Amino acid sequence: MTDAHIAAICAEYGIRIVGKSDRLSVKETRATACLRRIYEMHGEGHFRLVLSTVAETENNAGRLHDSLLYAVSDLVLANRELIEDDASRWLAVFDRCEVGQIQWEARGADAIMSRRHYIAAGIFRHVYREFGDRAIEPDLFDDERVA
Template identity: 40%
Template sequence: MLHMNIIDPVSKVSIDDHPEPEKLNTGRAARVKAVCDEFDIEIIPGNDYPKPGQVRATATIDRIMAKYGEGHMRLVLSTLSETKGNHGLMTQTSLWATSDLIRACQEWVDADVSSWLAAWDQIPMGFLLWHCNELSGISHQRHALAGAMYVMLVHYSRGRKAGKDIDYSFMRRIQKAEGMPSPRETNQQEAIALGLEFIRVKESLPAGEWLPWLRDNAGVSYATALKYMSLARSVAA
């Protein structure tokens, strides 16, 4: 069957990446309806455009539940239906992308679901869907949307990330390519700056007052202060 890329005439957003099956069997349809009812989500016919609180991508919900379980599907629907502006954008693409991100960030979701939902409150889903549609036919909409949303989640959550080990060698290559100092270089620069400040303060204080000042104000040990001062002198020499 020929599939047309359906565009919402109001939002200009691609609704589907590929066709939904015509109809679920009675048991599967009942299971989808039950989980949607938990979040007051109304299921509408496939030829209607969803309004806030409505969904027509029932086959997608069924597939996600079959693959990852009802608990996972509840998290997907909760994330979309209970966050700002997203309850009107429960499409095939957004459901799959949200599912992908929950799986990627499962540790974050389990540890602090409130901050997870708070970060989603900041995501302009419609804006992202609209721009991802510009890649239709070139890049899979689900993956494009998930990538765009992930960048925004990391930004708005102030650094919460997917539960995957960081590839520090890759990060160093990026830093080198972009001319960014490495953490080691940054630490050394900070140590030099502190060393110069310690030298300045010591020279400005009367004899015998620098050690009390260091103890009360510096937040580092005497040995560390001497190390920083020595490093600063070696650079200045």
């Protein structure tokens, strides 16, 4: 596996790898080491599922930093059975999730935990609401609309 192979797979999902000094645009990332590590540790199938989750959902394509990619990888590992049962529902959760807001909040939590884990926990809250044991009958305060 080479960086060129990783870049080719990323390109299949519309993701472009840019240099460290380049300004990021939508569907661009500088996280080559992160991408390589995810691929090497978990294989191509897992790697593609992570890319699919971030690239094919509305709220994630512009925010492809290493902390998000690792967080999504962690979530995919922990929820593989849910994804295999209903991949479209998995992606729908990510469509509704305000990933950018979670990433922004993670910056303020650096003294408490890693951004990767903060982001994973923030996204998991949405996954749990969709797939968890309370998904059929949500909590009274689950409605997060703002007046």
